[in-house]
Amino acid sequence: MRRSRIISTGSFLPEKVLTNADLEKMVDTSDEWITERTGIKERRIAVHGQAASDLAYEASRVALERAGISAGEVNAIIVGTISGDMPFPSTACFLQDKLGASNAVAFDVNAACSGFLYALYVADSFIKSGLQEKILVVGTEILSQITDWEDRTTCVLFGDGAGAAVVVPSYDDRGVLSVHIHSDGTMWDLISVPGGGSRNPASSDSINQRLHYIKMKGNETFKVAVRTLEDIALKTLAQNGLVPSDLALLVPHQANQRIIQATAERLKLPKEKVVMNLDKYGNTSAASIPIALDEAVRTGRIRERDYILLEAFGGGLTWASALIKW
Numbered sequence: 001m002r003r004s005r006i007i008s009t010g011s012f013l014p015e016k017v018l019t020n021a022d023l024e025k026m027v028d029t030s031d032e033w034i035t036e037r038t039g040i041k042e043r044r045i046a047v048h049g050q051a052a053s054d055l056a057y058e059a060s061r062v063a064l065e066r067a068g069i070s071a072g073e074v075n076a077i078i079v080g081t082i083s084g085d086m087p088f089p090s091t092a093c094f095l096q097d098k099l100g101a102s103n104a105v106a107f108d109v110n111a112a113c114s115g116f117l118y119a120l121y122v123a124d125s126f127i128k129s130g131l132q133e134k135i136l137v138v139g140t141e142i143l144s145q146i147t148d149w150e151d152r153t154t155c156v157l158f159g160d161g162a163g164a165a166v167v168v169p170s171y172d173d174r175g176v177l178s179v180h181i182h183s184d185g186t187m188w189d190l191i192s193v194p195g196g197g198s199r200n201p202a203s204s205d206s207i208n209q210r211l212h213y214i215k216m217k218g219n220e221t222f223k224v225a226v227r228t229l230e231d232i233a234l235k236t237l238a239q240n241g242l243v244p245s246d247l248a249l250l251v252p253h254q255a256n257q258r259i260i261q262a263t264a265e266r267l268k269l270p271k272e273k274v275v276m277n278l279d280k281y282g283n284t285s286a287a288s289i290p291i292a293l294d295e296a297v298r299t300g301r302i303r304e305r306d307y308i309l310l311e312a313f314g315g316g317l318t319w320a321s322a323l324i325k326w
């Protein structure tokens with residue numbers, strides 16, 4: 001059977017660190033509140049002029065190098081992002097240009113924090129169907145540019161970064177066992193950037209109303225996230241004939257420590273089996289899973305043939321999971 005397999009990962013985080021203490025000077029918040037409610041201590045912020053494709057390029061370069069694959073060999077580049085370089089062309093096309101991946105088809109998927117797993121779903125389908133051979137799957141975000149730095153309810157949450165994975169066919173038992181993607185557009189208004197599109201085009205009015213920034217109904221989102229993530233984790237495992245104790249590692253989207261802990265508790269996973277790095281990077285939306293996965297690989301937390309569960313939840317609403325035999 002032909003399935004897809006991640007053969008390498010890479011990630012890139014901008015150097016500049018913004019701590020909770022820095023935020024205390026910007027809005028009415030405290031390190032104590034942020035730490036207790038989210039688990040975040042600091043986040044990385046891109047420098048002015050850096051765009052999502054610049055971070056994606058650094059992460060992709062490393063992933064390709066580790067895979068021993070040249071940019072010219074890549075057949076497809078699929079980028080998950082909600083903070084792309086421009087409304088169009090796609091950030092994937094900018095990335096293609098930077099890499100010199102002249103033989104690739106390149107496009108973005110917009111599924112907010114589930115973006116990397118949606119992109120993996122497309123890559124997995126391309127590979128299973130025999131349409132493509134070597135695919136670069138990327139999550140990249142510069143959320144600092146769409147964050148309202150005067151809104152304490154959102155500005156403490158987000159950060160910038162990118163992660164990439166090289167996906168190729170596998171003919172043995174290792175690889176992506178299943179990817180599951182879900183959407184519910186009736187809850188679109190829980191997280192959105194209302195301005196800058198055809199609904200509320202960019203204008204001095206839209207800017208004065210701060211519509212070009214992320215708006216989130218955090219508490220409502222929190223409740224749906226906890227319920228949904230537990231549900232997809234169990235369904236994904238069951239579909240593959242597995243139970244939570246079979247997992248070597250859970251790599252969840254890094255939105256909130258309390259959401260991650262709630263999922264881990266319901267799956268009865270000890271904390272050694274759960275990747276958590278949001279204390280250092282905050283919520284990097286589509287980039288959070290590939291960054292966390294890359295860290296887990298580099299620090300030796302994943303061994304060959306381990307079962308790994310990835311799961312995410314975000315704007316749309318969208319949610320997704322992927323079970324991998326590494």
Ligand code: UT7
Pocket residue numbers: 028029030033034037038113152153154156191217218219220221222225255256259283285313314315
């Ligand atoms: O990644 C995509 C998906 N996103 C998520 O999954 C995010 C899900 N939501 C969350 O992580 C949490 O809801 C938040 C961290 C965003 C908020 O935590 P919460 O426990 O749900 O707090 P809340 O929104 O219910 O606010 C509680 C209080 C409010 O004050 P009052 O009305 O009780 O007086 C807020 O005004 O905390 C206040 N507050 C703050 N206080 C200090 C909100 N933000 C801050 C802040 N510093 N930064």
